[in-house]
Every structure is written in C-alpha cells, then in structure tokens.
Amino acid sequence: MSSDQIKLGVGAAELTVDAGNGCRISSLVIDGTEVLRQGDKYGCFPMVPWCGRVENGQFRDGGVKHQLPLNSPPHAIHGTGRDHAWHTARVSDTEAVFTYELAEPWPYTGRVTQIFELTPDALTVRMGVETYDNSFPAQVGWHPWFVREIDGSRVGLAFDAAWQEERGDDHLPTGRRIEPLPGPWDDCFGMPDGVDVTLTWPGRLELKVTSPGEWVVIYDEQAEAVCVEPQSGPPNGLNTLPRLVTPIEPLELATTWSWRRL
Incomplete structure (x- = not known):
C-alpha cells in the first residue's frame, strides 16, 4: 500500500482512502465483504466545488461569467477535487x-477539508469549503459506486422523496418538480427532511445513506453498481441555486453510511 493509501479499521469494518487519487474512498470492507465497486469507476469520490453537470461548463458569479473545462461534453461534471492529490492532515x-x-x-482560492470517522457499524464523512478571500458559489457531495450484488444477492433501493427534478434531454433539471417516477434513474430527488436512502442486499446486508442535506442523485443505469449521491444542491446548482461560500460562512455537509448484517 502506498503512502497515499490511508487505512482505518475498527471491529469488522475496514476503510481505505486514497489521498493521492482525489481523496477517494477506494474500499469499504464490512465483515470481509467489499461494498464498493472495484476496477473502473470505483469506490466513492468527493464532488467539489460543484456536483453533477454545469450547463455548457459555464456559471455566473454576479456579472462575471466563468468557463469550466468540458469534461463531459457539452457540460462540466462532478467538480475538480477528484482530479488532485489531497494533503493528509491527521x-x-x-x-x-x-x-x-x-x-x-x-477560478477562486480556498480550502476543502474532508473528515472520515469510522465506527464498527457506520462511516461518517464531513466536507467543508472555506474561502481565503472573495465569496464564491460552490457545492459539495459524494459519488459512491455501491456493488450491485453481494454473494449473488441483488441490491434493492428504498427511499421516499418529496419530489423529483424533471430531467431534460440534456440531462439537466428543467426547473420543474414532478412526482417521483420509477427507475431506472439518473435523477435528482428532493428530501427536505434530509437524505435517507436504504440499500438492501437480501439476506446479506442493509446499508443506509443519510445526510442533513436535502438533495440526492440516484444513478442505477449500470449493471455493476448503483450510486446514491448526497449533495448540497441540485445538478447545475451553480446557476440555478447558488450557495455562496463567504469568509464568515463556509459550506459544510456530512453524510453517514450505517449498516447491519441480515
């Protein structure tokens, strides 16, 4: 294991964070079972300083228009934090x-912090963005790739959303809120009382994803994995629902994954 691979362990839970590869969770093993997809598109990466797609990679801060790289043409997607090495502080x-x-x-300076706390039956991750200088809009969130199957048991998703963001042909929210539709999904849902999504591999494991934030993207269009992505705002939120990071008010969000054997 390289020096960038930081491993935590308590009870039957083992967590590995790859600080050198975007501070991504590369592995979460529970009772000897890996619950995050391995190989290509693996683990769980932080989405910062924005989540999901930004329309045409452009956003405005007051009268100034900024252009981001189009890493998912014609849009910019999932932030830049996953592309850089992070410093291990403690x-x-x-x-x-x-x-x-x-x-x-x-286009702005600031610091992002991630804190991982592991217990025998839960993982809590906290992320914060602070500015050294000017205020700026930002978002934070997480993009986990949970395995589709454990020992042949296929995962099921359960959640109760207040609404679904209608998705346009460009994969961006149209601005309309609709009744939640059946899957498969690559969609953003609103949960004003906090994100609460349960993944169940029958007879094997139940894992609950919660967050005080009210936005979650569910993505289950791939055969090998499902994604439950708590985030501080909807896709394209830099334009449609900007949340300013200011010198006196950082942007902070947490998520907890709790589990039990079935």
Whole structure:
C-alpha cells in the first residue's frame, strides 16, 4: 500500500482512502465483504466545488461569467477535487482528515477539508469549503459506486422523496418538480427532511445513506453498481441555486453510511 493509501479499521469494518487519487474512498470492507465497486469507476469520490453537470461548463458569479473545462461534453461534471492529490492532515485508527487547496481551473482560492470517522457499524464523512478571500458559489457531495450484488444477492433501493427534478434531454433539471417516477434513474430527488436512502442486499446486508442535506442523485443505469449521491444542491446548482461560500460562512455537509448484517 502506498503512502497515499490511508487505512482505518475498527471491529469488522475496514476503510481505505486514497489521498493521492482525489481523496477517494477506494474500499469499504464490512465483515470481509467489499461494498464498493472495484476496477473502473470505483469506490466513492468527493464532488467539489460543484456536483453533477454545469450547463455548457459555464456559471455566473454576479456579472462575471466563468468557463469550466468540458469534461463531459457539452457540460462540466462532478467538480475538480477528484482530479488532485489531497494533503493528509491527521490520521488515527478510526479517523482521518485531508485537505485540498482549490486551484485552476476553478477560478477562486480556498480550502476543502474532508473528515472520515469510522465506527464498527457506520462511516461518517464531513466536507467543508472555506474561502481565503472573495465569496464564491460552490457545492459539495459524494459519488459512491455501491456493488450491485453481494454473494449473488441483488441490491434493492428504498427511499421516499418529496419530489423529483424533471430531467431534460440534456440531462439537466428543467426547473420543474414532478412526482417521483420509477427507475431506472439518473435523477435528482428532493428530501427536505434530509437524505435517507436504504440499500438492501437480501439476506446479506442493509446499508443506509443519510445526510442533513436535502438533495440526492440516484444513478442505477449500470449493471455493476448503483450510486446514491448526497449533495448540497441540485445538478447545475451553480446557476440555478447558488450557495455562496463567504469568509464568515463556509459550506459544510456530512453524510453517514450505517449498516447491519441480515
């Protein structure tokens, strides 16, 4: 294991964070079972300083228009934090803290912090964005790839959303809120009382994803994995629902994954 691979362990839970590869969770093993997809598009990466797609990679901050790289043409997607090495600030057996300095192509300076706390039956991750200078709009969130099957048991998803963001042909929310539709999904849902989604592999494991945030993207269009993505705002939110990071008010969000054997 390289020096960038930080491993935490408590009870039957083992967590590995790859600080050198975007501070991505590369592995979460529960009772000897890996619950995150491995190989291509693996683990769980942080989405920062934006989540999901930004329309044509452009957003305005007041009267200034910014252009982001089109890493998912014609849009920019999932932020830049996953593309950089993070600094390991502190590590114990059950907690690790990492930081990342915002830089080009993001047009503002600031610091992002992720804190991982592991217990025998839960993982809590906290992320915060602070500015050194000017205020700017930003978003934070997480993009986990949970395995579709455990020992032949196929995962089921259960959640109760207040609404679904209608998705246009360009994969961006149209601005209309609709009644939640049946899957498969690549869609954003609103949960004003907090994100609460349960993944169940019958007879094997139940894992609950919660967050005080009210936005979650569900993506289950791939055969090998399902994604439950808590985030601080909807896709294209830099344009449609900007949340400013200011010198006196950072942007902070947490998510907890809790589990039990069935």
